[in-house]
Amino acid sequence: MTDNAPRIHPTAVIEEGARLADDVQVGAFTLIGADVEIGAGTVIGPHCSIHGPTRIGRNNRFIGHAAIGGEPQDKKYRAERTELVIGDGNVIREFVTINRGTEGGGGITTVGDDNWMLAYTHVAHDCHVGSHCVFSNNTTLAGHVSVGDYVIISGFAGAHQFCRIGAHAFLGMGALTNGDVPPFTMVGSDSLGRPRGINSEGLKRRGFDAERIASIKRAYRTLYVAGLPLAEAKVQLAEQAAHSADVKDLLDFIEHAERPLLR
Known part of the structure; x- marks a missing residue:
């Protein structure tokens, strides 16, 4: 292996057709699928699976046991070509799942830059996540959810299909929202997901x-x-x-x- 070659653990599987920047690191027992592109400086930990079509930018960290770019959990999916696009500088923790899009939902799931997705976060098909967000443990986004920039979602919170969460919003622990959350709004820590003021401290x-x-x-x-x-x-x-x-x-x-x- 030359100094410029990807640093890949010998137990990792890199399928033919995957494209990795020269300095990408891949941990033990990780699978990188055929139609996956990974940018410079990205580190993929052990026991991850990344399926394509998926495009991953620069300087991301996948800590371990993450399942990225899998088929959408949608009964209408019929193996059509859809994709996942992830930006730069994201931290993806253990057991995070991010699914590709569906034809009926636009065909693409997107994640922006500089997001933290903590353990067991789930981002479903056709979601669009902005940048600089923090998703605490067990955050769950159903399909077609849109999340603006600088959103914080506390542990065990989630959003119903097709909901939008505006920029700078804050969802409390366990908040389950079934409606659009306006920008700057705090949502209370209860299953009803009620507005509780603005996120003044975050602002x-x-x-x-x-x-x-x-x-x-x-x-x-x-x-x-x-x-x-x-x-x-x-x-x-x-x-x-x-x-x-x-x-x-x-x-x-x-x-x-x-x-x-x-x-």
């Missing part, structure tokens, strides 16, 4: 100043505390959005809802 950590946070709080009160019908709340949010890009993002999210808004 502070990400550099949101007091004025921006105050505008988001005002929008949250309009949507959830004032007791307004949704149509009337949206009228008031539109007025507030004229002075706040964050409120505009919140309103845009609501306007594109496919499932009922979590209220």
Whole structure:
């Protein structure tokens, strides 16, 4: 083995057609499928399986026992060609499962950059995960779920099919949401998944100043505390959005809802 060759454990299986950057590391008893591409600096731990078509970017870490790019758990799937695309700098812990897409769902599952997926996280077919997210142990996303940037999902929490979770949202431990979670919103630690305010501490950590946070709080009160019908709340949010890009993002999210808004 030359210095420039991939560092692959002798018990690993790399199928013909897989493409690995020169410095990719592959641990013991790991399988890399034929239509898999893995970028530079990525480390694949022991006992992983990565099936294709799957594209994995640079500097990712798969700690071990992860099952990546498997067939979607969908009875309608008929072995059509679908794919999984993972970005850069992600940490994928033990027993994480991420499935490829389905033809009916657009054919692709995507994961952005700099995400942490802790043990036993499941990302189902046709999900789209943004960047800088943290999914704690046993986070479960059903099919077709969309997750924005900087979302934190606590342990044993999850989302129903086709739900959207907006950027900077926070789901408490065990929260199960069956509706769209607006950006910046905290969801309580209970099976009903009720809104419990905004993720102000997370916003502070990400550099949101007091004025921006105050505008988001005002929008949250309009949507959830004032007791307004949704149509009337949206009228008031539109007025507030004229002075706040964050409120505009919140309103845009609501306007594109496919499932009922979590209220």
